[in-house]
Amino acid sequence: MAADGPDGDEMAVADFRPGEIVLEIPARTEFVSLVRVVVAAAAEIEPDMDHARIEDLRVAVSEATTNAIVAHDLHGVTDRVRIQCNLADDEVAVVVHDQGMGFEPDEVPLLPEPEAPERLLHESGLGVHLMRMLTDESEFSSSETGTDVRLVVYSSKRRRRNSDG
């Protein structure tokens, strides 16, 4: 969106939609808990959002934000990590954007079965799984210039509607 400035110059105006919250954080792990707090508090505003779903979203957003910060750290990116949280009537959608080198979520190796002895050799690799399992929609858009992770949880009303067909 653009508007005319005092001298007729075009100036950028943030195109915020109603119900949109944008956070830009330094790429430091100390800020992950702040993102969780803000996203959960924003989701609480939605009257028809189950508390359990907000908890699920808190975990999923924590995973995405941690990955984004690690991606910046790995590739020496000093820019901030951007988190957009959109509140709608029947869903909360969060997009975590980083400017790392990207990754391919389908190429994350599968972990051994839980009962297998070699399972204990894997202390990481559950983040993408958690994001997928704890949200109603998850999308990963990755390129060499960065990654967008979009995580959506539905309101209880929408979940009921979907289950009723």
Added chain:
Amino acid sequence: MDVVRRGAGAAAPRSTVGGVQIVTHSHREGVWTVVSVAGELDVVGGPDLRQQVMAEVRAGNHRLVLDLHGVDFIDSFGLGVIVGALKRTRLLDGDLRLVVPEPRLRRVFEVCDLDRVFVLHPTVEAALGAGA
């Protein structure tokens, strides 16, 4: 002897922005060392717990009960630290038992099938009384 540590035993607590560092407290119950954890087990709190577990193992305490009743949040980083703790104790013929009374924490373990790796006990007493 009871030992209370903030972070990984640091003298000054490390703060996070809007978050809580972990606090651990350990005491002996027979052959078991019970480590009670409070705070958030994520990319910030997880490494502190890893240090605490390694300190216990180095001290010869290879049978640990991790009591997570004071933990407000766990993600994959925290889960990884706990899987690593199990590996470290078992390598020394020890064991690790978990106390996870909070349903929202249990859900994270269950979604990752880690309830097939660990028995999630509701109380410390249940963990200590469980069969081998």
